[in-house]
Amino acid sequence: MSHSPVLKPISSVLWVAQEGIEVLNPEYVTIERVGEKAFGLSALPAKWTLPFFVISDQLFDDYIEKNDIRGLTSKWDDLVNSAATHCGISPEDQIIVRSNARVEGLAERGKFISVEGTFREWPQLVKQCFDDSLEQEKPENIHMPVIVQKRVIALSCGHISNERRVAEEIRDWKGEIEAKIPRVFSVSLRTWRKKVNVDGYLNAPLMCPGDRVIKDVLSVPCTWATEQRIRAHFEWVYDGDYIYLVQADEETPTDGINPMKNACETLAADESIDSGFPYCVHMLKAEDAGRYGQYAKIHNPLLYHRIGQSTAPLYILDDEETLKALASGTITDLLEKDLRVLTSRSLIIRTDIATEKKEERQLLPRTDGIRDVDAAKKWLCESYAELLKEPDRKVIFIMHNYIPAFSSAFAYASPSEKLVRIEALWGLPEGLYYYSHDKHLVDTRHTDVGKLVQKEFIVHSVRNYKKYFVFPMEDEKWEVQSLASPYDWKAAIPDEDWIKEIAYVTRRVSEEEGNSVSVMWFVGVDKGIYGCNVFPWHHEFFEYNEEQTTPRNKLSFERTLAIHTLKDLEQLEKLISKSNAHIRNIQIQPTDAKILRDRSIIDRIGKIAKGLGANILLEGGILSHAYYQLVRTGAKVEVRYTFEKEQSLEFNKLVRDKIPEKIQRNGEKAVTAQLEKNILSRLLKRKLVEEALEVLDSEGDEDLVVELADILEVLDGILGQHQIDMETVLAQKQKKREKAGGFEKGVFLKTTTSRATSSKGKIVVDNNPVDTKQKISKSTDLRKYSTANESLTRIKVPLTLDKWEIRPSVKADNIDIVLKGERKSGIWQIEISVFEEAKQMSFFDK
Numbered sequence: 001m002s003h004s005p006v007l008k009p010i011s012s013v014l015w016v017a018q019e020g021i022e023v024l025n026p027e028y029v030t031i032e033r034v035g036e037k038a039f040g041l042s043a044l045p046a047k048w049t050l051p052f053f054v055i056s057d058q059l060f061d062d063y064i065e066k067n068d069i070r071g072l073t074s075k076w077d078d079l080v081n082s083a084a085t086h087c088g089i090s091p092e093d094q095i096i097v098r099s100n101a102r103v104e105g106l107a108e109r110g111k112f113i114s115v116e117g118t119f120r121e122w123p124q125l126v127k128q129c130f131d132d133s134l135e136q137e138k139p140e141n142i143h144m145p146v147i148v149q150k151r152v153i154a155l156s157c158g159h160i161s162n163e164r165r166v167a168e169e170i171r172d173w174k175g176e177i178e179a180k181i182p183r184v185f186s187v188s189l190r191t192w193r194k195k196v197n198v199d200g201y202l203n204a205p206l207m208c209p210g211d212r213v214i215k216d217v218l219s220v221p222c223t224w225a226t227e228q229r230i231r232a233h234f235e236w237v238y239d240g241d242y243i244y245l246v247q248a249d250e251e252t253p254t255d256g257i258n259p260m261k262n263a264c265e266t267l268a269a270d271e272s273i274d275s276g277f278p279y280c281v282h283m284l285k286a287e288d289a290g291r292y293g294q295y296a297k298i299h300n301p302l303l304y305h306r307i308g309q310s311t312a313p314l315y316i317l318d319d320e321e322t323l324k325a326l327a328s329g330t331i332t333d334l335l336e337k338d339l340r341v342l343t344s345r346s347l348i349i350r351t352d353i354a355t356e357k358k359e360e361r362q363l364l365p366r367t368d369g370i371r372d373v374d375a376a377k378k379w380l381c382e383s384y385a386e387l388l389k390e391p392d393r394k395v396i397f398i399m400h401n402y403i404p405a406f407s408s409a410f411a412y413a414s415p416s417e418k419l420v421r422i423e424a425l426w427g428l429p430e431g432l433y434y435y436s437h438d439k440h441l442v443d444t445r446h447t448d449v450g451k452l453v454q455k456e457f458i459v460h461s462v463r464n465y466k467k468y469f470v471f472p473m474e475d476e477k478w479e480v481q482s483l484a485s486p487y488d489w490k491a492a493i494p495d496e497d498w499i500k501e502i503a504y505v506t507r508r509v510s511e512e513e514g515n516s517v518s519v520m521w522f523v524g525v526d527k528g529i530y531g532c533n534v535f536p537w538h539h540e541f542f543e544y545n546e547e548q549t550t551p552r553n554k555l556s557f558e559r560t561l562a563i564h565t566l567k568d569l570e571q572l573e574k575l576i577s578k579s580n581a582h583i584r585n586i587q588i589q590p591t592d593a594k595i596l597r598d599r600s601i602i603d604r605i606g607k608i609a610k611g612l613g614a615n616i617l618l619e620g621g622i623l624s625h626a627y628y629q630l631v632r633t634g635a636k637v638e639v640r641y642t643f644e645k646e647q648s649l650e651f652n653k654l655v656r657d658k659i660p661e662k663i664q665r666n667g668e669k670a671v672t673a674q675l676e677k678n679i680l681s682r683l684l685k686r687k688l689v690e691e692a693l694e695v696l697d698s699e700g701d702e703d704l705v706v707e708l709a710d711i712l713e714v715l716d717g718i719l720g721q722h723q724i725d726m727e728t729v730l731a732q733k734q735k736k737r738e739k740a741g742g743f744e745k746g747v748f749l750k751t752t753t754s755r756a757t758s759s760k761g762k763i764v765v766d767n768n769p770v771d772t773k774q775k776i777s778k779s780t781d782l783r784k785y786s787t788a789n790e791s792l793t794r795i796k797v798p799l800t801l802d803k804w805e806i807r808p809s810v811k812a813d814n815i816d817i818v819l820k821g822e823r824k825s826g827i828w829q830i831e832i833s834v835f836e837e838a839k840q841m842s843f844f845d846k
Helices: 036-042 058-066 069-086 119-136 211-227 296-306 320-327 333-342 373-387 429-433 496-513 566-577 599-612 625-632 659-665 677-697 701-721 726-740
Strands: 013-017 020-024 052-055 094-098 114-118 146-150 156-161 172-177 183-188 232-238 242-250 315-317 347-353 395-401 407-413 419-426 438-443 458-462 468-472 478-482 517-523 534-541 559-563 583-588 615-618 636-639 777-784 789-796 803-806 815-824 827-836
Touching: 013 036, 013 069, 020 069, 036 052, 036 146, 036 242, 052 069, 058 069, 058 119, 069 119, 069 146, 094 119, 114 119, 119 146, 156 211, 172 211, 183 211, 211 232, 211 242, 296 347, 296 395, 296 496, 296 534, 315 333, 320 333, 320 373, 333 373, 347 373, 373 395, 407 429, 407 496, 419 429, 419 468, 419 496, 429 468, 438 496, 458 496, 496 517, 496 534, 559 566, 566 583, 566 599, 583 599, 599 615, 599 625, 677 701, 701 726
Parallel strands: 013 052, 559 583, 583 615, 615 636
Antiparallel strands: 013 020, 052 146, 094 114, 094 146, 156 172, 156 232, 172 183, 232 242, 315 395, 347 395, 407 419, 407 517, 419 438, 438 458, 468 478, 517 534, 777 789, 803 815, 815 827
């Protein structure tokens, strides 16, 4: 936040130093002086937070020097007590002592602790903060003023943020109310909605009459920050009367890479290449199908050729004499000639082994881009020697030049299944193993692949925030980089037609294999070179786990640790023997490229997680190699961004006989039950009432005909169940018609009057307007008991009334009760509002 151009102090800070107490006006408040958290609090309207003061980092320096908080208390006690009195904090008041380093912004959230207690205990609380800080960092790296802030008893607390990682647009906020199962909510500020007048709130506390309006009250600071174009994270507490912001961290822009810049640049072929190339490597052709049956990575491109898909040229090193020389550490002259040609452009070398075991094929050795012949020779010799340590291994090397593509994807399909799942991320496929990415669920509309029409596909896309990706740098090394805005939120597959093409071809590959497959794709390749925008590169059999869940909520004392480097992994391994480690989650976010494809490191992480009983939080795809390898260790792997889980909708209603078949044809599962006769009869009568209400709600003749047809169908069902024929009903209808008539004349009965003086009746036609409004009746009984009173209100509402509102009688001036009802088809939605004015005995406590 020290580089923030937006968040500025607007409130003074009470500063406690050895020289005395000073009120720092906003223009003198800096992060370097008061610490980052105190700077954030001073940037808020003063009434929006709780009273606080800041103790200078001189106290921290003295503690490091003398390591005796008691000895320092006498030196600082009078100053701290005076500051507390100035803030209205008494000795028995609850306080929180907050860490407040000069560098403690969003990136450092949770690094240091804050502790709670009474103000009388302030020396011990400060000591706890200092000791924890010294465990995290060396003393020379810490500058630690501390915040002493009044604390309220919180009924609710939580966070709200519009950080880039949670909101693409600055006006969209995500909130969370802390609980065992956190409650999440959103605040979306739109000009066409009710606009918050922030100026009216700047000089007053954020009053909150109930937890049901927490979201509405928080829209005030959200609007305040949004209007200043601030991305921020607010921490808040609610005491039953007011919401207080107790921490404000601004997000500062970060540098990143445009993944499309230079990603698709291609190098012209070297025209001086000897026409004799290739010399000893074999260029893969469609007719090589019988030659490489044992090698999965060769089988795949051959299948793509067979179904008419483009791919990049592949060169296979499988010559027995050349490999024999390579086993002894020798590069033949012919192989060196081939390597010189191939390294004229960035060369990638992959390995494959003859095996049926998928786990042995995954994450085999491979290179980054190589432009140096000697480097290629060295890698081949060393890798082959390592691979031959496993006896009887048949190894081949697959070579190809770097494929310029700005994104990559994994796609999953099964034979005769309509849905195709696609995961996509900018850069190279290795990024999908670990990092947040986009999801696409494609409904191909038919189970028969021969009937597929791409333009009819339905695509449901979920774009996620994407911070990291793997990108080839100028030195040919693949590195983990951060994405620049707007690509962190922008779809990694920018054209929906490309998504449909990926889904179509993945379905075809699945049908050809007769098995579920995960297919790796290059996205955004040069169409002028490859003849397409996307092409498949590799696939393997894969069983998608539909039950995969997102991370569980952790308890307050449980921790999540992130693995970025090998050093992080080594430190985590040391925790296995500690009984109080309390590691609930391990998050894999490598910034060290060595971790990306090293199977031994993945095994280590999995074993550590299993030993600690921790979950592995994987932001990467569940269709990727790393997911499979981690699951194989026996660790619990939880995916941060899953495909939408199978939606189970509960109906529990009587439906027409052919509805389950229709659901089945749509590729869904329908669970049904066969009803007994008496239950079916009762449900048919209920259905008749529901359909009658549909007639009531119908608009227009066409809609009316549809609803009346439904009533006739239900009537047929009822008659069939009771073995009554329609002629019997029609006969009864005619009998009643002859006796009482029909409804052709539109007779509306207003009133009736009994005439005691005459036995002769009379019909009077009243030509005044007809009142068809339905009435609600209300009656109230007041009952008195020896120790209490009861107010009983009876309300009668016509069944066919669409909406109504009524106030029951309550003998209390400070309480207002409103009942509202709205009928939606056959369902009544009832809303009860109890509003109680403050400063009197609570209705809710009686």
